[in-house]
Amino acid sequence: MKAHSLLALALALIAPAALAQRDFANIEIKVLPVAKNIYMLEGSGGNIGVSIGADGNLMVDDQFAPLADKIDAALQKLNPGKLKFLLNTHHHGDHTGGNAAFGAKDATIIAQSNVRKRLAGEANSKKEALPVITFDQSASVYFNGEEIKLLHHGPGHTDGDSIIHFTGANVVHMGDQFFNGGFPFVDLNSGGSVEGYLQTVALVLEKIPADAKIIPGHGKLADVEDLRNFHAMLVETTGLVKQGIASGKSFAELKAAGLPDKFKDYGTGFIKTDRWIETIYQSTTKK
Numbered sequence: 001m002k003a004h005s006l007l008a009l010a011l012a013l014i015a016p017a018a019l020a021q022r023d024f025a026n027i028e029i030k031v032l033p034v035a036k037n038i039y040m041l042e043g044s045g046g047n048i049g050v051s052i053g054a055d056g057n058l059m060v061d062d063q064f065a066p067l068a069d070k071i072d073a074a075l076q077k078l079n080p081g082k083l084k085f086l087l088n089t090h091h092h093g094d095h096t097g098g099n100a101a102f103g104a105k106d107a108t109i110i111a112q113s114n115v116r117k118r119l120a121g122e123a124n125s126k127k128e129a130l131p132v133i134t135f136d137q138s139a140s141v142y143f144n145g146e147e148i149k150l151l152h153h154g155p156g157h158t159d160g161d162s163i164i165h166f167t168g169a170n171v172v173h174m175g176d177q178f179f180n181g182g183f184p185f186v187d188l189n190s191g192g193s194v195e196g197y198l199q200t201v202a203l204v205l206e207k208i209p210a211d212a213k214i215i216p217g218h219g220k221l222a223d224v225e226d227l228r229n230f231h232a233m234l235v236e237t238t239g240l241v242k243q244g245i246a247s248g249k250s251f252a253e254l255k256a257a258g259l260p261d262k263f264k265d266y267g268t269g270f271i272k273t274d275r276w277i278e279t280i281y282q283s284t285t286k287k
């Protein structure tokens, strides 16, 4: 009986770690051509953008730490050679988990200043995982024959997001400023803002060419129409909740009222409808 309960305890302790490992072990890195020399990598976590060419390789985001070797192998297959630059769209672990591995191999990590601050402040923070070049509003990397712009538009998904524009290839990596097909996660605890999130998406739509290809932080490879639909959803859903708040409705009442049926599919992903209403409510009322 004693041995049995010890075994059960051991299994309970070991099983979650083993499961997590097996999850990553089963993940394959899929490589999708986006435009010209730009590719999107899908595995587990935020979508990765890659530029390959005569200057070497540049990568945007790097998913989770256990996937670093597989991501590296996918890069080597695309273009054997060095990963010279690694750009982080923001600090979240599903976009920066591989930083330590790639930083240790001498990739130069670049991100908005708040990304470095937040990564440096995490428990077990590693020096190699930190951006070595930071900027407040914008930076450019001239690489593989084009200007790659990093633009920070203020608080949105977090307080350190960058939109990354491959100006020659006509590709935009949105980071988590775009959840294609789902309600967005706005990290209010990391300086995010629903209003800022919406403004950033609107600004990108104003600036980018109509035939640009768009890599969302999460979801399928997108085009400008997909981003427009996402923006329209943001405008309408935040408008409805804000109207409700202005008319004196409580959070419980707003949650009970829900959102129009046409937005049902948006709530089937990471952020459910209730959570989105709650995020809008908190972001609007905390001011």
Ligand SMILES: [Zn+2]
Pocket: 090, 092, 095, 157, 176
């Ligand atoms: Zn994120």
